[in-house]
Amino acid sequence: MNSEADVVVVGAGLAGFCTAIEAAAQGANTLLLEKMGTVGGSTVLSGGSMAFAGTDDQTSRGIKDSSELLARDLLTVGDYANDPALVKVYADNQLDAYRWLVERGVKYAPVQAAAGQSVPRQHPTDPAEMIRILHREAAAEPRIRIETGRPVARLLRDPVSMRIIGVQLKDGTKVSAQRGVVLTAGGFSRNPEMVEQFAPLQSAAKSVGGPGNVGDGIKMAWHMGAGLRDMAYIKGTFGNRPDARPEEHTAMMAIYKGAIAVNKLGRRFVDESISYKLIGDAVLQQPDHVGYQILDEPIFALGVDGVKMYDFRARLREGSLLKAGSIEELAVKIGVPATALAETVATYNAGVLAGRDEQFARSGLVQGYGELRTIETAPFYAYPSTSALIATYCGVTVDPRMQVLDVFGEPIPGLFAAGEMTGGFHGKAFMTGTSLGKCVICGRIAGRNVALRN
Ligand SMILES: Cc1cc2nc3c(=O)[nH]c(=O)nc-3n(C[C@H](O)[C@H](O)[C@H](O)COP(=O)(O)OP(=O)(O)OC[C@H]3O[C@@H](n4cnc5c(N)ncnc54)[C@H](O)[C@@H]3O)c2cc1C
Structure with a gap:
C-alpha cells in the first residue's frame, strides 16, 4: 500500500462530506477522495430542495406533518416498491439531520409543496452554500484529508477474509482503509451506456448532472458482488x-x-x-x-x-x-x-x-x-x-447501517455506501427533496458505522 487511513470515502458530494465529518467525529482518520478538480458533484447543481417533516418552519405556518406521514408518503409515491427498513431510517433520522444542518449555518427559504408530498415539506436551501459550509468544516478537521483530482478505480479486497481493505486509484496508487471504505460516488445520469443498459426507455431523456457521475461507485461495488436495486425505476424529471x-x-x-x-x-x-x-x-x-x-x-x-x-x-x-x-x-x-x-x-x-x-x-x-x-x-x-x-436514485443494496449487501443479502465486510448511488429507498418514483435529505441522513449513518470497524 502507498498510504493509509482508517476510513476512505470515495466522492466529495453531499453524502461524502456528511460521511467524512461523522467518521472523523468518531475518531477515524478519514481520507476523502474526489475524482474531479473540484468538490460538490451533482449536489451543487441541484435545486437544493430538502424534504423534512415536523420542522419549526412548518409548525409556524400551521402545517401538520410528522415522520409517520412522511414515511407513508414515501411508500405511496414509491408504490410500495421501497425497502421499508430504509424508509424508516429516513423517517427516524430526518429531523435530526435538519437540525444538524441548521447548527452548521445552513439556511432554508420558506417551506413549499412539491412532488410526492401530501403537505408542504420541501425546505429549499442553496446547495452550493451547503457544500461550502461542510467543505470548510471538513477542511478544518485535522482527522480529515481531502484530495481532489484523485479518481478511484477499484476496491481492494483481502482474498482470505474477503474484507474490503482499501482502494486503488486510477494512477495505480493503493490506499489501505483500516476500518473500511464508504462509496459516495453519486449516480450515473452522465453515463448514457449505463442508462441504456438498465432503463432503455429513458435514453430519450436529456442527461444532466455532475460530470463525474458516471456510475464508478456502483460498478466498483457491483464488481465485489453487491446487489442492485431499483435500476428499472430510473426516471427523468419533467420541467427541464x-x-x-x-x-x-x-x-x-x-x-x-x-x-x-x-x-x-x-x-x-x-x-x-x-x-x-x-x-x-x-x-x-x-x-x-x-x-x-x-x-x-x-x-x-x-x-x-x-x-x-x-x-x-x-x-x-x-x-x-x-x-x-x-x-x-x-x-x-x-x-x-x-x-x-x-x-x-x-x-x-x-x-x-x-x-x-x-x-x-x-x-x-x-x-x-x-x-x-x-x-x-x-x-x-x-x-x-x-x-x-438529473439523477438515477438507484444502485447498490444497503442495510439500515449503510453496509453494502451482496447479491444474497449478506453484508460485504468493510464496505459501506451512501447517497444517490444506493438503491431501495425511493421505490418507483420520487418525493422532492429526498435525495439530498438521504445524502445527509445516510451519509452520517455510514460515517458513524464505518468508524466502528465491525
Ligand atoms: C439539476 C439537478 C437538480 C436536482 N435537484 C434536487 C433537489 O432539489 N432535491 C433533491 O433531493 N435532489 C435533487 N437532485 C438530485 C441530488 O442533487 C443528487 O441525487 C445528490 O446531490 C447526490 O449527492 P451525492 O453526494 O450522492 O453525489 P454527488 O453530489 O454527485 O457527489 C458524488 C461525487 O463523487 C465523485 N466521484 C464519482 N466517481 C468517483 C471516483 N471514481 N473517484 C472519486 N470520486 C468520484 C463525483 O465526481 C462527485 O463529486 C438534483 C440533481 C440535479 C443534477
Missing part, C-alpha cells in the same frame, strides 16, 4: 428545458402552482399534480418529447425568488419563460396550433370552475394538495419543458 446543458439546472415547476402542461399539438397529456418523474415519462411519449407549461399572471405571481424550481422571474429574465398578451399570441410564440391551445385552456378552466377535471381527473396542485386555479388573466407565459435524467 429541452436545450439545457448537462451541467445546468433548468427545472421549473409552474405546474405545481397551477399551470397546465400541453404538448406540441396544444393538448394536455397528463394529470399535472402527480410526481414530476411520472410526468417525465408522459412527456417522453409526446411528439418530439416536448411539452410547455402554460400559466397566467396570477400563477406567475406565486413564483418564489431564489427557490430554483419556483423562481419564475429568473426564468423570465434569462428569456426562457416566454410571455404574451393572449393565449393565441403565446401559441404562435411556441409554435403550437392557436385554436387547439385556446380550446385546451378553456376546457381546463371550465373544469376547474365546475370542480371536475374531466380529462385527467386532476384534483389538486400537487399530490392532491392545493386548490386548482384557472388560467385566464393576461399576460400568459409558456415554459418549454422536457424530461431530463
